[in-house]
Amino acid sequence: MNLYRFASPAAFYPVAGFWMPWFAIAAAVCTVVGLYIGFVVAPTDFQQGQAYRIIFIHVPSAWMSMFIWLVMAFWSLLALSMNTRLSAMMAQALAPSGAWMTFIALWTGAFWGRPTWGTYWAWDARMTSELILLFLYFGVIALRNAIDDPRRADRACSVLILVGAVNIPIIYFSVQWWNTLHQGASVSLTAAPTMAATMLAGMLVMSLAAWFYTIAVALVRVRAIILEREQGAAWIDAPDLARRT
């Protein structure tokens, strides 16, 4: 299979349009199932009572906020080394999604911290580095808008995204490297999860929902970006677009 076939915006535009609804449906189904497990099946927690149920959005959004940046770094590396337009467009399409996920992680964390720790916010290493991530997302979006030439903006943003990637391991390992108010990870690749099975199931299904939602939103956004940047290109079926709008 020739992957380069999909490397041009013209070829990817219809592909993204075809797959988007399926990811949107998958996201909706996972959200319903995940919330059902999280609020009906999963029991109350022995030390936090019902307040722990915020975990079902807090952890998936926090994971997504870090993972999206890594995916953006992947596309940026591709954009810089192969000089492909679509890769940079993918990174550009993911940035707002990452900012939203970071915002949700911080917000739900604050409203989880208040009833459990006793404070909405503390300047510990985990929370501070996650806040820096939010500003890095803002920085990428701002840099993009600050440069008129899209190709130059692609390169500048790609470099910023690659440099900003050093923040991701700092966020992830902050709870091990420093004394923090935030507790350690309940789920990791190296140890058995420290959560009851149904709680874990709810959290993982909600994480899948966050994945599918992010993919669906990014596909729509990359279509918008392709149209914005390829305006007047020969492949765009203007009469067809006019009929649909």
Add this chain to the structure above:
Amino acid sequence: MKPRHRRLAWIGAGVAVLGVAVVLVLNAFQSNLVFFFTPTQVAAKEAPQGRPFRIGGMVEAGSLVRVPNTVDVQFVVTDTVQRVPVIYSGLLPDLFKEGKGVVAQGSLRPDGTFHATEVLAKHDENYMPPEAAAAMEAARQHKSMSTPTLKDAK
């Protein structure tokens, strides 16, 4: 070397240099990134002298004393090696419990007591239903094992 490869090499070098720089900066700021000091660090005078800081550890079992008809409390923060008595006037968070984690902001008095202005609860990363926790506690008392984990409950 193709231009594409050279560009990639430069990017790699740039990222590596920045990574090293960040590690060095973080090392330098390590002392400022410490959210709290343990009672052992306080005993070794590693905690800041003469200015407020946070102390973290476990609330020693049986150490909590509430002054009747007030919100004044006294308890002992321990890391099982050293102990620091804490005096606090205010409401405690819901998760504040003897034998559980705590982080208190305040300052150390010459008599060795810590006068807290804010007390936060620090909980662990274990999530389970109360019945499982009770069963684990029973098993722990039965076998007098140290620090139970979820696996022991199964």
Add this chain to the structure above:
Amino acid sequence: MQFLDMGNYGFYVWTAYGVTALAIAVEVLSLRARLRAAARAASGVEDTR
């Protein structure tokens, strides 16, 4: 009612979930507007603004 109360943590749980739902709604609606504007511009239809 007992469900909404969330063991006295209702305010925190529902504020967290509510703002998340709001954030998703804002993202989806603004994205739909952006795609429509881009399609309108690319199709050559005169911008009515």
